[in-house]
Amino acid sequence: MKDKIYDVAIIGAGIVGSMCAFHLSKYKLNIAVLEAGIDVASGTTRANSAIIHAGYDANEGSLKAKLNVKGSLMVEPIAKQLGVHYKRCGSLVIGFNEQDLDHLNRLLVRGKKNGVLGLEIIDEKRLHQMEPNVSKEAKYALYAPTAGIVCPYDLAYATCENACTNGADFFFEYKVDKIEKVGLSFSLYAKEKCVRAKYVINCAGLYADEIAGLISEKLPFEIIPRRGEYMLLDKCEKDTVSHTIFVTPSEKGKGILVSPTVDGNIIVGPNANIVESKADTGVTAEGLQEISQSAVTMVPNINLESVITTFAGVRSTPTSGDFYIKPSTKHPKFIHSAGIESPGLASSPAIALYILKLLEKAGLKLKERSDYITTRTKNGNCKLFCDMTEEERKRAIEKNPANAKIVCRCEMVTEGDIINAIHRPISAHTVDMVKRRTRAGMGRCQGGYCRARVAEIIARELNISVDEVKKFSSNSHILCGRTK
Amino acid sequence: MDKKLVIIGSGPAGMVCAINALKSGVAKEDILIIEREEELGGTLNLCIHTGFGKGNRTGTELATDLANQIKNYGIEYLVGTTVISFNKDKEITIVSPDIGYEKVKAEAIVLATGCRERSRGGLSIGGTRPSGVISAGTAQRFINIEGYLPGKKTIIVGTTNLALVIARRLSLEGGKVLCVCDARSKLQVDKKEIEECLEFFNIPLKLRTVVTKLFGKERLEAVELADLDKQGKIIRSTKRILKCDSLVYSCGFIPENEIASLAGVEIRKATHGPVVSKKLETSIEGVFSCGNSRFIHKDVISVMTDGKRVGKSVAEYLKKHKSQGGDGE
Known part of the structure; x- marks a missing residue:
């Protein structure tokens, strides 16, 4: 291990790092992914709006605009290849007055220049036909039929699992704290451990500036942590809206949205508040109040009593306003990808290809491999029981009776699904890892019924005792010993 | 068939x-x-x-x-x-x-x-999302079926019959229940149950009291409690922090x-x-x-x-x- 020199090391397994791993693993390369968290998608990728933005928001000519439009069209084929839920639901930016209409027209012009297809302004009649629950006060809307929704962490899992299946090595709880250039390679240390690589991609998200600092480089902008709070509504509210609904944006950002999710819930949020700590993913009563009020302005009869959970994510907003994807000024083989705020998810596949180009320019040889596996595992993608057809369910149960044991009743997750998640290429060994891979505990009772059962299955499969099972990190144990 | x-x-x-x-x-x-x-x-x-x-x-x-x-x-x-x-x-x-x-x-x-059980989504508690925050039903399964304690210093939110029973069970099994709180000013359970589940075990019952914030990155470390006025609004001056390792909620x-x-x-x-x-x-x-x-x-x-x-x-x-x-x- 110590002598192994990887061709490429990717710092950060958020959506950008995942996409880089996915694209790079098609070539004859040794790849290492170094992630500070316990799992893929531990940061911004875990908690965001899950929207594939069409691309009318970013200023024309910006890198953001270019990669957004290109990336948003790449998400669907990747999702299809890897069995990730994706839906092209379209988005509507609604306007209430002439002033809003002016703004929508500006967005329309900008979107067209950016190359967004199918954009149009629609009148209130059509708007209310498309979305009967949207406020009757809304008079116009900018309709973007190419906008979509996806499960962001599943997209990251899928791409990482595919990379892992194709031989990429993953290092978790590996927080790079020292970087040395030794000869032709970089030594990337985390405490006493060391991984060496010829090329490095810094896609550490909120911490990309700190990684740059380890090679004594100061990025030409600051990363501001901006927290966005969200509420998730029960699936019984799924008919609230069928498109992603935004209000006409203000200087504060794209504003709060009400949108369906690919899993059939309704998501409301985010606000945008600058926070002191990059890790501050707490929610506040005031913040939830703020997003509730906005949601009611857009969709007056939205049922906020059906909120099943609230959460917050922190995005890395660059003071420069654009993505920064460039080789280090000190080391041409060290590529920074920083300031990836919204629409980072939509842009991510294109960002990865852009990074590949930079790596090639710096000398990396991309030779296609003949033994590339296109799916998540050697045995295909990991279809969950709830997504199977009747025939597939029958076969799955015949193959493994554990598939006939429903563990999470809200989301119809079977014991077989959970066992699979535990033994997939990147093992889900905590309750939250299982939850995000299978949806066990994500329904309306939020794990009230299944959490104990999930913990029991993890313990059994990994041959540990139940009180050793963690929620997410090493000190997040669920239990405190035996009863009397 | x-x-x-x-x-x-x-x-x-x-x-x-x-x-x-x-x-x-x-x-x-x-x-x-x-x-x-x-x-x-x-x-x-x-x-x-x-x-x-x-x-x-x-x-x-x-x-x-x-x-x-x-x-x-x-x-x-x-x-x-x-x-x-x-x-x-x-x-x-x-x-x-x-x-x-x-x-x-x-x-x-x-x-x-x-x-x-209802999820705690409706409670809109601020703060972090550590482990140690579980529903009363989950607590019941861990204790009664598995034989494990979900916490040693617990705060209970809600006064459903299940919440009260869990308060008693935790006390019997070696945990300490710091208090049971509820936003309402009147309870919907019998007095006898309060006696049998809480008073016998010296568990304080705090009505018109809510948990407003959670602390702790990995495992729960403390919660912030606050009293409500007659209109149901938080009285800021009553905000206080209580150290604990678990919160059991029962939202109906x-x-x-x-x-x-x-x-x-x-x-x-x-x-x-x-x-x-x-x-x-x-x-x-x-x-x-x-x-x-x-x-x-x-x-x-x-x-x-x-x-x-x-x-x-x-x-x-x-x-x-x-x-x-x-x-x-």
């Missing part, structure tokens, strides 16, 4: 329904109870405390008694079997590790699927009607239970609802009364169905 009457769920409502359908004239071989757990009894099996039905028995005792009656009457049942869907033609899809994937055709279905219950909604049964938004006729028949002909899946009942006796009622009316339905030469004839 064909069955005249399929009862989904074997809690007190489902079992009493089966017994009463039998007493009302449905033949024992025409009845099938489907239960997803390994034993008959539903939620009763988690309840090792007393207060269930006549004679102040434990939940498990009541479950055993009802299950014995089912067995003695020779009523057929499947355990470890989950109904994943049914349709308007009353064709039911079941899965089980033993049977695999099967269809059952019924003439009548009784939904006795019980309820689930919601009728479980996932498969019913999938089938197209009309659900009342206010109760989350099906819209039913006087005969407890839902919007789909021949599909009935009872117990906590119809609405949340105040105690097990009223759940059993509901089961009894539906047992009789489904028997009448089957009689009528037969005389009209319904399908299967």
Whole structure:
């Protein structure tokens, strides 16, 4: 291990790092992914709006605009290849007055220049036909039929699992704290451990500036942590809206949205508040109040009593306003990808290809491999029981009776699904890892019924005792010993 | 498989329904109870405390008694079997590790699927999302079934019967309950229960009090509590921080009607239970609802009364169905 020199090391397994791993693993390369968290998608990728933005928001000519439009069209084929839920639901930016209409027209012009297809302004009649629950006060809307929704962490899992299946090595709880250039390679240390690589991609998200600092480089902008709070509504509210609904944006950002999710819930949020700590993913009563009020302005009869959970994510907003994807000024083989705020998810596949180009320019040889596996595992993608057809369910149960044991009743997750998640290429060994891979505990009772059962299955499969099972990190144990 | 009457769920409502359908004239071989757990009894099996039905028995005792009656009457049942869907033609899809994937055709279905806990989403507590924050039902399973303590210094939010029982159980099993709090100013449970579950164990009850914030990155470390004024607004000056390692919440219950909604049964938004006729028949002909899946009942006796009622009316339905030469004839 110590002598192994990887061709490429990717710092950060958020959506950008995942996409880089996915694209790079098609070539004859040794790849290492170094992630500070316990799992893929531990940061911004875990908690965001899950929207594939069409691309009318970013200023024309910006890198953001270019990669957004290109990336948003790449998400669907990747999702299809890897069995990730994706839906092209379209988005509507609604306007209430002439002033809003002016703004929508500006967005329309900008979107067209950016190359967004199918954009149009629609009148209130059509708007209310498309979305009967949207406020009757809304008079116009900018309709973007190419906008979509996806499960962001599943997209990251899928791409990482595919990379892992194709031989990429993953290092978790590996927080790079020292970087040395030794000869032709970089030594990337985390405490006493060391991984060496010829090329490095810094896609550490909120911490990309700190990684740059380890090679004594100061990025030409600051990363501001901006927290966005969200509420998730029960699936019984799924008919609230069928498109992603935004209000006409203000200087504060794209504003709060009400949108369906690919899993059939309704998501409301985010606000945008600058926070002191990059890790501050707490929610506040005031913040939830703020997003509730906005949601009611857009969709007056939205049922906020059906909120099943609230959460917050922190995005890395660059003071420069654009993505920064460039080789280090000190080391041409060290590529920074920083300031990836919204629409980072939509842009991510294109960002990865852009990074590949930079790596090639710096000398990396991309030779296609003949033994590339296109799916998540050697045995295909990991279809969950709830997504199977009747025939597939029958076969799955015949193959493994554990598939006939429903563990999470809200989301119809079977014991077989959970066992699979535990033994997939990147093992889900905590309750939250299982939850995000299978949806066990994500329904309306939020794990009230299944959490104990999930913990029991993890313990059994990994041959540990139940009180050793963690929620997410090493000190997040669920239990405190035996009863009397 | 064909069955005249399929009862989904074997809690007190489902079992009493089966017994009463039998007493009302449905033949024992025409009845099938489907239960997803390994034993008959539903939620009763988690309840090792007393207060269930006549004679102040434990939940498990009541479950055993009802299950014995089912067995003695020779009523057929499947355990470890989950109904994943049914349709308007009353064709039911079941899965089980033993049977695999099967269809059952019924003439009548009784939904006795019980309820689930509400999530804490509605509480809108601020702060972090550490481990150590669990529902009362999860706590009950960890303690009563697995034999593990979910926390050593616990704050309980909510004063449902289940919350109070968990406060007592934690105290008995070696944990310390710092307080039980509730946003309301009046309780909906008996004074006697407060006495037996809290006062005997010196657990303070704090009404008009809410948890406003959680602290702790990995495991819960503390919570912020605040009092509410008469209008239900937080009194800022009363905010205080209490160190603890766990929070158990009990936000009430919601009728479980996932498969019913999938089938197209009309659900009342206010109760989350099906819209039913006087005969407890839902919007789909021949599909009935009872117990906590119809609405949340105040105690097990009223759940059993509901089961009894539906047992009789489904028997009448089957009689009528037969005389009209319904399908299967």
